[in-house]
Amino acid sequence: MYKLFVLPKKEKGDCSLNITLRPVMYKSMLIIPISHDRALHIHHWIFYSILLIFGWNYLHSSIIGFSTALIMNGLSYGDRFEILTDNPYT
16 A cells, blocks of 8 residues: 555656655655765665664564565665765755
8 A cells, every 4th residue: 555655656756745854855755965966865675674674673563564565665666776866955
């Protein structure tokens, strides 16, 4: 359901939730500026991998399953390893 209604339908597509909270979230993507021109794009599969690594012993099994599904989904995108991006805030 989350993938169907929230995540982009295609890589580099827009998310259904269009939230921007400078300087960490741009159009619901975790994008952290590192210079005036460049930024780090923390893909959802990276975020949920970190969540699982550090929270494995503390998370409910449903959250572990949800996180695992989102990691697999994120790794299926062709741009999954494009971490450096143009800074969208400038």
